[in-house]
Amino acid sequence: MSALSAVMTREARIRATNLLFIFWDLLYPLGYLLVFGVGINASLGFSTGDASVGYNAFFLAGVLAMASFGIAANTSWSFFLDRDNGIFYEMLTYPMSRSEYLLGKVLFNVLIAVLQSGITVVLAAVLLDVPLRPQGWPLLAFGMIVGTAGWFFFYAVFALRIRRNDAFNTVTSIFYFVFLFASSMFYPLEPLPAAYRAIAYANPITWHVDVLRYATIGLGDPTRIGLEAAAFGVFTLISFGAAVHALQQQE
């Protein structure tokens, strides 16, 4: 436990050296919602088949998942920073297991993600009239925790295996494009062609977004949401195992 708290404290201290960064982390999903969500809502109109759901409400889960995805990518990128500083290899000689190192590294950022989702949901209600759904908040917190951790472990596999920063940036850009747009993040999947829909349903970010959407506005079939949550849990565990293995292979 002390190793976990040591890594977590280290991450917190590093992040606390740049308060602007934390401020940006906490508020940028709301900014995205205001700029993108309001624009789409006003100019294109929107229908989910449920007249009570506006685009701002629909898109809220999308920006939360996007924020979680972004935090995970940034956290995994810090492996490159640590490697450049030399501290990465020194840390591998500290008295902790590789899994504690990974978990500790993501814990602080998971807290940021949860705090960020809370702020975004409340301000979305105040500024954009997105209805609050307190009964979904435990699921929302769970979705943000598992989601951020899952994506971090997934990215960590690549950050640890790819030694070149520019190559890793290319990989993250591809992931952003593929995962975010071939998913239910920006639009409902039902009206889409069957092939596209099949791809989107195989995409872990769809599972993540759908759970968050159910948590925030109650949209979706509970059975399917349960399956998607379980699938994302498996994705997280596999990614964690692969990341620990990648960390053990560092020589």
Added chain:
Amino acid sequence: MPDTVIRVDDLIKEFGGGFGMRSKTRAVDGLSFTIERGAIFGLLGPNGAGKTTTLRILTTLVRPTSGHASVLGYDVARQSRDVRRHIVVVIQEHAAELLLSVRDNLLTFARFHGLRGTDVRRRAERLMDDFGLQSEAQRKVQDLSGGYRRRVQVAKVFMVDTPVVFLDEFSTGMDPILKRSVMSMLRREADRGRTIVLTTQVLSEAEDLCDDILIIDKGRQVARGDLNALKLLTERIYEVSVTFDRPPNDLDDVLAAFHPLRVRTSQNTVHVALKDQEARALELAMALAARGHVLRLEINGASLEDIFIELTQKGVPA
């Protein structure tokens, strides 16, 4: 605590060879040695000899291909976390938390070793005094010069009391005064029972500090022992040093007749290493002395540098 702190048996480490991409390189080739508690153990060798790889295996950063290594009885491959609980490491590369202040670097490091509280803070303050870092305590390490970053890195060794310390070329980038001071601190730590394992390219450093030396080349042992034992391996090497009031002009002819191993001149002093009978060393001293007004004359046995060059050039015994 056992007296044998580190045990290495027939250690082999190979790199490469995966999927036929490149041929295998054997960085460590059957090393075996032990290190006793409280020793300052020097691992020496030319570039690429396998020093850093050996150190990386002992510090659990690299897994051996075969053989066995243990620290305080813990197997480095199978009980790596137990090993890490008992060691502290200064790696060859500069390693520091660049975004944290000097003070936070020390405190964060201690926290990783399960230490926090007033005593730890007090120790950090004392170390910042010892390492000339007090005026930089609040500055982020990224704003410091390379030499100061190295100080922070080495100071961390003294934040904790782990029984084994590994230092991979710790003095790189350190000024001579601080280096002396750190060497004294390391000696004190060894006297307290901590075991220090170091690699260095600066042989005078190993000569001053180490009471047990292993010279390796191409991953294999070339020689092992304390300085005196190593000197016995190359007993016919002498160093003649003569200081003149003015440097003579015609030394080359005199020196050529003696076929010296090495000649080094600093200001008015000439240092000549010679591999020959004792009488020839005396002859050389007299021949040099005849070339000018001598202020100082010394004849010494082989330095560690001479031993190192002699042994590593001779090659690894088959």
